[in-house]
Amino acid sequence: MKKLSARRRHPLAAVVVLLLALAATGGLYAAFAPASKAQADDTAQSLAIDEGKKLYAVGCASCHGAGGQGTTDGPQLVGVGAAAVDFQVGTGxxxxxxxxxxxxxxKVIYTQAEIDQLAAFIASLGAGPSIPTKNQVSPRARTSPRAASSSVPTARSATTSPVRAAR
Incomplete structure (x- = not known):
């Protein structure tokens, strides 16, 4: 009997059991874990684009065309980017x-959420400048009188909405 129990207690048996338990735990976690952040971001972006498309159809399409291609009453919006929309709509x-x-x-008629949705839709039509983050905007460029009169565009004058820059 001693010989039989000695075989069952092989030194690597505990390691094998631990590895199997870890693999089972990892497999269960992967199967039941919530969707990744990237998937959640993609879903949120898709929803913003869909809502922006609805807002665009009501408030913008009559002048800029159904697909942003432009008309005699309004310029093309394909490729202008989210920054242009944020500035033009966010400043009224x-x-x-x-x-x-x-x-x-x-007076601005859209909420910031609606402006962001419109910007997401217009950005989906074609590549263009995105809305700068606070880190991309130089505080000196926003307050310097010299920067405002310079012929070189600053971060604010080129792409930033005053609404966004103030946040």
Whole structure:
């Protein structure tokens, strides 16, 4: 009997049991773990694009065309990027009351969430500048009078919405 129990207690038996337990735990975790952050981000982006498309159809398509291709009343939006939408809509320049070269500023009619959705939809039409983050905007460029009069575009003058820069 001593010989039989000695065989069962092989020194590597405990290691094999531990490895099997770890593999089973990892497999169960992988099977039941929540979706990855990348999948969640893709889903949120898809929802933002869908909502932005609805907003675009109601407030923008009559001048800029159903697919952003432009019309005689409004320029093409394919390739302008999210930054242009954030600036134009976030400062009240769009939607315009009437077409013109320089649309006057008026009260902003969209919430920031709706502006972000419109920006996501327009960005999906073609590559263009994205909305800069706070880290990409130089505080000096925002406050320096010299930077405002310079012929070299600053981060704010080129792509940043005052609404975003203030956050």
């Amino acid at each position: 320049r769009m939607p315009a009351q009437q077409p013109g070269a320089q649309v006057p500023k008026k």
